[in-house]
């Protein structure tokens with residue numbers, strides 16, 4: 001049997017948080033329904049952050065209430081503080097993600113506090129979440145470069161990742177927030193982290209600004225990473241990371257993994273339909289090269 005790679009679909013959150021145009025709850029839920037129909041089992045559906053900071057994530061409670069509760073499908077949502085956690089729990093979330101950074105400047109701009117303060121905040125969020133039987137995932141942003149500070153030392157990334165892991169995050173997602181990594185720098189960061197955290201507890205979260213994300217995923221697979229975040233249609237970016245484009249497109253990741261003989265449990269054709277749904281809702285072309293190549297009746301399949 002082919003080895004399974006877990007894909008965490010972050011399109012409904014990371015993808016839609018950066019949109020300029022308003023997106024209604026029906027469209028957000030319609031996207032999630034189509035992702036579930038395509039076999040996606042891990043979906044970051046929304047975030048419980050301040051609507052003043054990220055207006056596109058308003059309506060998160062309603063989104064969580066309306067997404068299909070299919071067996072084997074796991075939803076998560078961002079929760080930066082206790083207020084966010086309480087709202088997430090009230091909306092029926094079973095998993096939340098706290099999001100920190102390896103860069104001081106990015107931390108200040110994104111969540112309005114220092115890295116040290118953020119970790120203290122996360123400690124309480126994680127404690128309360130776990131008391132209430134929620135799983136907590138941790139993000140570290142800017143692991144391969146910061147829009148404000150440039151290069152970030154791999155050791156700094158590992159330091160923050162280890163603290164979040166020891167606090168109780170079951171998985172640490174390493175964010176190349178502005179897509180500045182390449183396979184060599186990706187390996188260096190992973191080496192620093194894997195010295196202290198098992199590769200099985202790490203995830204790659206690569207934005208595709210410079211088209212390096214697929215190459216970075218291959219490098220990460222070689223280092224033992226088995227979980228990747230991606231965004232259908234390549235939607236997204238972080239509103240507090242100037243120049244950041246979307247995550248690597250889920251269609252491209254599924255195609256890559258299938259081609260390499262891995263199992264993702266995802267039906268590529270149905271995934272392309274989910275991407276097509278959200279691209280038309282946003283009146284834009286997909287950013288997925290694979291979706292473009294396979295749309296319009298093309299029959300080529302990954303082998």
Ligand code: HMG
Nearest residue numbers: 048049050053080083084110111112139141142175177238
């Ligand atoms: P703050 O202004 O320091 O917070 O923001 P505060 O505690 O002083 O509260 C200010 C106001 O916000 C108050 O309302 C609070 O009630 C409200 P007011 O009294 O003024 O009416 N508030 C909230 N409302 C709703 N939900 C909440 C919440 N907390 C406070 N949870 C805060 C601090 C963290 C809230 C703010 O900075 C924030 O919401 N930041 C979120 C930024 C964000 O979502 N960025 C994008 C996600 S991160 C990302 O994309 C990177 C990632 O993909 C990985 C990668 O690519 O690297 C994960």
Ligand code: MG
Nearest residue numbers: 014175177238
């Ligand atoms: Mg991101």
